[in-house]
Amino acid sequence: MSVVRQVRVHGPGDVRVDEIPAPRPGPRDAVIRVAACGICGTDLSFIRLGGSRGPSDTPLCLGHEIAGVVDWIGSEVGTVAVGERVVVHPGNDELGRIGTGAPEGGLTSALLVREAARDGRLFRVPDGMPLDVAALAEPLAVGMQAVNRAEVVRGDRVAVFGCGPIGLFALATLLDRGIEDTVAIDLNPRRRALALALGARAALDPAACDVFDELARLHGTAPFLYGPTPATDAYIEASGAAQVITDVLQRGRAGGRLSVVALHYQPIPTSFLLVMMKQFSIHGSMEYPRRFADALELLERRDLSPVITHRLPLARFAEALGVLRGTADCGKVLVTMGDEA
Ligand SMILES: [Zn+2]
Numbered sequence: 400m401s402v403v404r405q406v407r408v409h410g411p412g413d414v415r416v417d418e419i420p421a422p423r424p425g426p427r428d429a430v431i432r433v434a435a436c437g438i439c440g441t442d443l444s445f446i447r448l449g450g451s452r453g454p455s456d457t458p459l460c461l462g463h464e465i466a467g468v469v470d471w472i473g474s475e476v477g478t479v480a481v482g483e484r485v486v487v488h489p490g491n492d493e494l495g496r497i498g499t500g501a502p503e504g505g506l507t508s509a510l511l512v513r514e515a516a517r518d519g520r521l522f523r524v525p526d527g528m529p530l531d532v533a534a535l536a537e538p539l540a541v542g543m544q545a546v547n548r549a550e551v552v553r554g555d556r557v558a559v560f561g562c563g564p565i566g567l568f569a570l571a572t573l574l575d576r577g578i579e580d581t582v583a584i585d586l587n588p589r590r591r592a593l594a595l596a597l598g599a600r601a602a603l604d605p606a607a608c609d610v611f612d613e614l615a616r617l618h619g620t621a622p623f624l625y626g627p628t629p630a631t632d633a634y635i636e637a638s639g640a641a642q643v644i645t646d647v648l649q650r651g652r653a654g655g656r657l658s659v660v661a662l663h664y665q666p667i668p669t670s671f672l673l674v675m676m677k678q679f680s681i682h683g684s685m686e687y688p689r690r691f692a693d694a695l696e697l698l699e700r701r702d703l704s705p706v707i708t709h710r711l712p713l714a715r716f717a718e719a720l721g722v723l724r725g726t727a728d729c730g731k732v733l734v735t736m737g738d739e740a
Pocket residue numbers: 438439440441442463464538
C-alpha cells in the first residue's frame with residue numbers, strides 16, 4: 400500500500416508529520432502534488448487547541464495555503480489537465496475547508512481535491528509565476544477581503560495594524576488599488592521594513608511612539624466632540640493585539656471604519672458609547688473576495704515574493720513552526736514538498 404506524508408494535529412500541542420494511506424480519488428476528484436504550502440497563525444491556533452475547535456477523535460489535517468501540480472484527474476474533471484500548475488481553493492461548501500476541518504490538508508505530498516470538477520476549486524497558475532509565490536494567493540485573498548470589508552475607497556487614509564503576512568497583503572491590496580496614504584504599524588523591525596518595501600508611506604513602532612499622535616501628524620486631524628482625532632478613515636486590525644481595538648474605537652475619527660481580520664480569542668472591553676457617538680463601523684473579515692482569482696491576478700501585477708522569508712522542506716516542519724512561533728521575526732513561512740517550488 401502506498402503512503403503519503405501529511406501533517407496532522409493529534410491533540411493540544413501534538414502535531415506530527417504522519418504517513419497515511421495515499422488518496423483514493425473518484426471520477427470527479429483530482430490529486431495535486433503539492434509544491435508549497437504556507438503555514439500561518441490559524442495553524443498555530445489549531446495546534447494549541449488540539450483541533451479546529453478543540454481535541455477530537457480524528458486527527459486534523461493541516462495546510463490551507465496550497466500550490467502544486469495536477470498529478471491525476473478523474474474522468475469527469477475537464478477543468479484542468481495533468482501536469483498543470485494550480486492553486487487550490489480550500490473550499491467553503493459542504494465538503495468542508497481543506498486544512499481547517501475537512502478530511503484533507505495541504506501540508507502533504509499528495510493532496511486529494513474532492514469535486515475538482517466544480518468551478519472554483521482549482522485555479523491555474525499564470526506562466527512564469529513560481530509555485531511558492533502562487534501559494535501566497537490564499538493569505539493574499541484574506542488580506543484583500545480585510546480591505547474589502549473596510550470599504551476603502553480611493554483617497555482614504557488607512558492604518559494597518561500588524562505587518563505579518565495578512566497585514567502586508569492588506570497593504571499590498573491597498574497600494575494596488577491606488578490607496579497610497581497607508582501607515583503600517585508593527586513591533587518588529589523586519590516586518591516594518593517589509594511594509595516599507597511594499598510601499599507603505601510610513602511604518603510605526605508602537606513601542607517607540609504614540610501611534611495615534613503619529614497618525615494625526617501623517618493623516619491630519621478630524622473634528623470630534625471631545626477634541627480632534629487622527630483623520631485616518633479606515634483601520635485594518637491584523638495584529639491580534641486586544642489594545643488595538645480598544646484604542647481605535649477610543650481614538651479613531653467620527654465616521655471611521657475598522658476591519659478585524661486577526662484572531663481575538665478573548666472578549667475585549669470597548670466603549671460602545673464612543674462607537675455610537677462616532678457612528679463608527681466595525682466589520683469582521685475572514686472569508687475571501689467573491690473572485691478568488693483576484694488574488695492570483697494581483698500576484699501577477701506586483702512582486703510580493705519578498706514577503707516570503709522562510710522556505711523549509713516538510714522534513715523540517717518542526718523548525719518551520721518554530722520560526723512562526725518565535726519572535727515574529729518573519730514574513731510568510733512556506734513549507735516545500737519536492738523540488739518544484
Ligand atoms: Zn492561513
